Amino acid sequence: MNLGLTRELPGAWIVARREIRDQLRDWRILTPIIILTLFFPLLMNITASTVVNFVEEYGATIIGDRLIPFLLLVVGFFPISISLVIALESFAGERERLSLEPLLATPLTDAQLYFGKMFASLLAPIAGAYLGIFVYLAGLLWRLGWTPTPELLAQVLALTAAQALLMVTAAVVISTQTTSVRGANLLASFVIIPAAQLIIVESLIMFWGRYNVLWWIVAALMLTSMVLGRMGLHLFNREELLGRDLDNVNLRWGLARFREGFRGKARSPFTWYRETITQTLPGMRGPLIIMALAMAAAYIIGVRSASTFTLPGELFDQERISAVFSTELSNFGFLSALGWKWVAFNNLRALAIASVLGAFSLGIVGMLLLMAPVGIIGYFAGNFALAGLDTSRLLTALVLPHGIIEIPAAIIAGAAILQLALAALSLPKGSSLGASWLVALGKWARLSLALVVPLIMVAAVLEVFVTPRVAVALLAGP
Template structure:
């Protein structure tokens, strides 16, 4: 017979305390949002009173959709006049225009977001606002919501006017509901990205002139993104990618809001009137971080009148300055590891869709492995140079075509046609591979400069990842670092699909990857930390000082740890990897 035990008083108290904490947290979030809406209502009411804001938005909402509708009709009639399929053109081209119609009002109305803080500061109306009992988070969120309202209303009205013209006009186009939802979602997240970024700029500048100049940092990347989205939108089979772009933009919005709340400070906003570049202070911060001296230690040394100590030996510098950085890399390393595993899984999944033909006869023309290495050494930067085959001139020049004939031929040539491609017949032979590996070993031993070629390639990629990561909050650097593992996943997926023994390929990766993969992980974590340091809240350091110290840590550990690991990995890749693969083949793997 089972007995029923009643919970103890401590368990009941723990449950009650957890309920109270969760209720308090939800109540606090709702109170923050409710207080932020006070600022939002005030800002929107002031914006609607200003005719200089309302009139341009109304004109853009009414005139630009009508212009886009007329341009769409003209393009469709032009292409149909030259024999193109009008129905297919409508389905591919018309969904592009609502997205563009929604983007222009948002980009032009961005001036509202750029003046949220700095405009009020110049009009001397920000002091009463900052003296309210609202927190910095409530002030910032309220300003963001207020700046987002007019652009979104203008974008939605513009899209509605344009779609109404298409539905009721001569095109009689009936877009799918999911397509309209997709366009509205993209317009919303694009507006959110641009507005949140503009509010960050407005809170950190000292004049509207500087804010308007810095707006190009937002408008130019978003314009390029709209071009990419347009290329995807005209391909109906690829439009699902736009949902992933929308998810990525939502993540950027969260990051921008976090950055804005992190760096917004009402005292600094009131006290800062002029920004200047202090090169002496920048050099001092970089030098202190290179030595491993914290701001508290510098303040203590200055207070006691003691000179800043130097590291007597390289081992002391590693212990004091380099190794402590690893304690800050736990979360970035986890993020890079998850990205690498995810990219490997994506590559494996793609191998099930795009299968390599690995079981057919060898091709008639092939590039020998040794010839490829020789080409890499002879040509600059390791790129191939192939001679151009020039066709003989015709005996008699053809008759010139008219403009209409040339345009008709271009339209017909642009129509999609089924292409029959004979897959390259590939087949692996252990004997042939062993011979090429032996030749490669001899060639590598006679040409040690191959180590420099491999090392230069790895360093170039990581430097590009560092620059792009700092400009994209670590997004592009993470993709660049994880992309080779996606290629590995694609290769291994094809090997398993064709029942090819993967052991030699695994040996080829592990032989130098045991050193190269940790170096890549460490470099990716350093870049991600330096790129995302601006989103980490800190009351001791300013944004500029935190960024300088993180970049100095990235360069310092990169020179002291990552670069030596890459040198060892390149040496192993050139001298050891061919021997390891040959050994794996000879013993019967």
């Protein structure tokens, strides 16, 4: 791997050098970098000094203390946001201007072209961001005598680089799916929106003062960049770049790919159902195992959180629980037809949301959403144990009767969502991203229709009609 990269570097550097030189001749790239590198940090400097002086008058020095490091992050973020534009321009722009084909006709490898363009997209914005950070820090030292701790500085520099890397690797994936800069810009919202959300999360963490969490974010960003980088390397190849008509909607082709995943080779509803159980489901062994492990992890995390965020013991008064189960079951819609429909609808809606969010977040958000209820169960189980209650009896009473169906349904649903993400990450040879994803979407629909929806329905019936009776039998007073 190392040797391979060393071999690729000289060619990549030739490509990068040309691109960087080209950027330095383009005023549309230079102007924002200069403004964001030199003038914006000075503006932030004035903002920081003004706010610090203002809040000090009211004794709220903590606001100033937290604002200064946050602005440090912001000063670095603005120049690197240009890396997204440069990357889209470099990858999709070159394709649109038809200057890519002469490069593809040379002995350069796909990886050399990919890395060359990536270096070029990263170098100027990161250099600009670091220069901006330096200008901001120099100003702070001069105006307020403030210097960051070495760890904070390292965190901000690492975050800045990791964010740039994430945006560029994501931009490459986007650029391979379109032949125009316009198309790439439209798709760029898939990068801009998460990046903006990330900044919000980072700002919350920084204002909260939990700086050590930033290292975890750096690690998560690097990991995601690696995944996107692998995907980009797979997609940025001559065959994919020149071989496909990407911008036109081909509904017939899309439906055919979807049908391929949904129907497979089945000729009747019976064989379709049988093949779903005997072929599609076993074919997803990997995602199923990952999802089952994730559920187990969620439960453990929930149990462990109970010792950190312990609920008051009086909430778990056995008599109170008994009273609730004896008198208020019908108020919650239990033991009624309306109740099971509501539960089924609610669970299906949650699965639909998890699927949609999972499809656009490499499966991560979908998984987290499905893990959350299990985590909550674990959290309550942990609290039950801390309150000295019989956890296994409570779980048997409250969760087991319907959970035995609902949890496997959630695992299958989660695996199907993961499969959607994996379809994008590990493309079969000769298959395009769109084709692979549509086939996976077909499989997702197949599993949902054949297994998840029926299981959720059955679980809802059990939850409304059986679980309360079991709970009453096990938990109601003597």
